[in-house]
Amino acid sequence: MSAAPGALAFVGRLLRRQLTLALRRPVAVLNPLLFFAMVVALFPLGLGPAPDRLAAFAPGILWIIALLANLLSAEMLFRSDFEDGSLEQLLLSPQPLYLSVLAYVLAHWLLTGVLLAAIAPLFAVMLNLPVAALPALVGSLLLGTGVLSFVGSIGASLTVGLRRGGMLIALLVLPFYMPVLIFGAGAVEGALAGLPVAPYLAILGALFSFAAALGPFAIGAGLRISIDA
Amino acid sequence: MWSFFHKLGSPPWLYRIAGVLLRWLLPVSLLALGTGLIWGLLFTAPDFRQGNSYRIIYIHVPAAVVALAGYYVMALAGAVSLIWKMKVADIAMKATAPVGAALTFIALVTGSIWGKPTWGTWWVWDARITSMLILLFLYLGVIALYEAYDNKAAAGRACAVLSLVGTVNIPIIYKSVDWWYSLHQPASIKFTGESTIDPTMLYPLLLSIIAFYGVFTCALLGNMRAEILARETRTGWVRRLAGGEV
Structure with a gap:
């Protein structure tokens, strides 16, 4: 019988477990990206295909879709582990809950936020966003989706035990997404206007580290409440 | 004391x-x-630019002030109930949410009515208006989360966590929206430095604010009483109170 792994090794294993589980069902990983692509296709139909108008709206459109894709995937973050009892085992284990939660959120960010940021330039070009604004888009999405993952996980942890959590998590979490949307879309619009992008990215980075420092406490508390309920 | x-x-x-x-x-x-x-509506001088329409300030500003403060009352009660597991704090938190939501709604509606003659439009996506709207969503989120749980003890704790997350976020939301776009006038009453409002208008306004705090507390106490009765329906003292013999 082997001794319990150290905290960092444990986080590494948990992260690898999450990623392996996700990659075994590749369609589930692709779902947010497909959602992203589908909704991008809706906007030219709704707003009209005029390229300059689409370009003007593109920063907001792309950011709002990233927000919704993140929200929809956050809802599923703890669900299967809650249902099969492994979440309860995690709470009972001697490992610090803060770090375990961090592994969950990190996995969610890697599988949705980072992938979305990587694929976003393709859709940005389809919406006629000038190439000069692409670095700002990718950078702001990388940092911003990290904040979204933390905040979304707070909502997910509070609603995981509820049967109809779907609409509720949107009501709980979307108000907290708004600052990220403002600075994220602001970064891209700033890049379009030729303004420096670094201040926006700095604020998003600050929000990210703030969320990473405090978010896991709230997520852990939420998970304990959901398990007890 | 203890x-x-x-x-x-x-x-x-x-x-x-x-x-x-x-x-x-x-x-x-x-x-x-x-x-x-x-005092405010009948006995103060009209504003030299806005005429009589500014008088809605005596409802709008107190409602907005108390709605914001109410969120902190709710979060504080939530923190107390999480940390010390006091029943009274849990009841107070649950009782604050609808009152706060109602006050936020009043602030939004009166602001909208004030905006029509002043800015020429019912609604603008201005920083303060938007953050009050977000505040309304936060209150509604707490109410919805409470209602979604069948286990009311867990519901109380979940709402406490949510409102605490909200306290951290409200300044961020407020500042971000502020940088985003602002048309609303800056605050006229300041604790430090000269207020930009005439004293004859200020005193009835301050009185209204204090009165709104009082009414808020009354609504809170009334709600708490109703909640206590609802939770204790099966106990002897509530039945005696209702007049039925045990």
């Missing part, structure tokens, strides 16, 4: 003391509200 804290855990005592408080506070607050509103 017996007071112990008594707070007793629902019948809490119910009775809230009733006593209400009996004194309600007439005083209503009197203050009436005085403040009549």
Whole structure:
């Protein structure tokens, strides 16, 4: 019988477990990206295909879709582990809950936020966003989706035990997404206007580290409440 | 001193003391509200630019001020109930949410009515208006989360966590929206430095704000009493209170 792994090794294993589980069902990983692509296709139909108008709206459109894709995937973050009892085992284990939660959120960010940021330039070009604004888009999405993952996980942890959590998590979490949307879309619009992008990215980075420092406490508390309920 | 804290855990005592408080506070607050509103609406000079339409300030500003403060009351009660597991704090938190939501709604509606003659439009996506709207969503989120749980003890704790997350986020939301776009005038009343509002307008406004705090407290106490009764329906003292013999 082997001794319990150290905290960092444990986080590494948990992260690898999450990623392996996700990659075994590749369609589930692709779902947010497909959602992203589908909704991008809706906007030219709704707003009209005029390229300059689409370009003007593109920063907001792309950011709002990233927000919704993140929200929809956050809802599923703890669900299967809650249902099969492994979440309860995690709470009972001697490992610090803060770090375990961090592994969950990190996995969610890697599988949705980072992938979305990587694929976003393709859709940005389809919406006629000038190439000069692409670095700002990718950078702001990388940092911003990290904040979204933390905040979304707070909502997910509070609603995981509820049967109809779907609409509720949107009501709980979307108000907290708004600052990220403002600075994220602001970064891209700033890049379009030729303004420096670094201040926006700095604020998003600050929000990210703030969320990473405090978010896991709230997520852990939420998970304990959901398990007890 | 300590017996007071112990008594707070007793629902019948809490119910009775809230009733006593209400009996004194309600007439005083209503009197203050009436005085403040009549003074503000009838006996102050019209504004030199906005004419008489500015008088809605005597409802708009107090409602907005107390709605914001109410969120912190709710979060503080939530923190107390999470940390010390005090029943009274849990009840207070649950009772604050609808009152706060109602005040936020009043602030939004009066602001909208004020905006029409002043800015020429019912609604603008201005920083302060947007953050009040977000505040309304936050209140509604807490109410919806509470209703979604079947286990009410867990519901209370979940709402406490949510409102605490909200306290951290409200300044961020507020500042971000502020940088985003602003049309709303900056605050006219300052604790430090010169207020930019004439004293003859200021005093009825301050009275109204105090009166709104009083009315808020009364609504809170009334809600708490109702909540205590709802939670204790099956106990002897509630049945005796309702007149039925046990």
